[in-house]
Amino acid sequence: MNYIAKNERESMEIGKKIAAKLKGGDILCLYGDLGAGKTTLVKGLAKGLGIKKNITSPTFALMNMYSAKLHKLVHIDTYRLKNEQELVDIGIEDYLGAPDTICVIEWPEKMHKLLKNKKTLKVKIEHLKNGRKITSP
Numbered sequence: 001m002n003y004i005a006k007n008e009r010e011s012m013e014i015g016k017k018i019a020a021k022l023k024g025g026d027i028l029c030l031y032g033d034l035g036a037g038k039t040t041l042v043k044g045l046a047k048g049l050g051i052k053k054n055i056t057s058p059t060f061a062l063m064n065m066y067s068a069k070l071h072k073l074v075h076i077d078t079y080r081l082k083n084e085q086e087l088v089d090i091g092i093e094d095y096l097g098a099p100d101t102i103c104v105i106e107w108p109e110k111m112h113k114l115l116k117n118k119k120t121l122k123v124k125i126e127h128l129k130n131g132r133k134i135t136s137p
């Protein structure tokens with residue numbers, strides 16, 4: 001996958017396309033700096049899963065959960081995480097890889113221990129002068 005998104009709307013469209021390929025149990029790691037557009041991509045992804053609720057950044061909550069038609073969507077943002085135990089305390093291990101759940105993670109680097117033995121999908125977002133480059137290996 002290799003896309004250029006010229007604006008927020010195009011990033012959301014790409015999120016929708018990614019959603020179409022996801023299945024229950026998938027863990028999607030979103031790599032990219034602050035302001036790269038990770039949450040924007042999740043907004044489109046949620047739309048693609050049929051979620052009508054407005055997606056807000058879980059920067060303070062660490063994790064938000066939504067129910068979609070086929071699965072739950074768990075949106076994690078570890079930006080303010082102090083240690084991985086905090087995620088364990090809120091029950092994250094019940095969701096990571098659970099067959100009825102899609103997990104999307106902003107700042108996956110900060111929970112690498114919890115992800116160590118999990119199969120993950122990876123998407124990287126980079127700033128361009130006009131827009132963003134969205135790639136996956």
Ligand SMILES: Nc1ncnc2c1ncn2[C@@H]1O[C@H](COP(=O)(O)OP(=O)(O)O)[C@@H](O)[C@H]1O
Nearest residue numbers: 005006007008011034035036037038039040131
């Ligand atoms: N493809 C894009 N082109 C230009 N601006 C974008 C694009 N995608 C997202 N943005 C903008 O970047 C800003 C940060 O987006 P956000 O999704 O909150 O980033 P992150 O979650 O990575 O910190 C927002 O103002 C958003 O509208």
Ligand SMILES: [Mg+2]
Nearest residue numbers: 038039057106
């Ligand atoms: Mg964000």
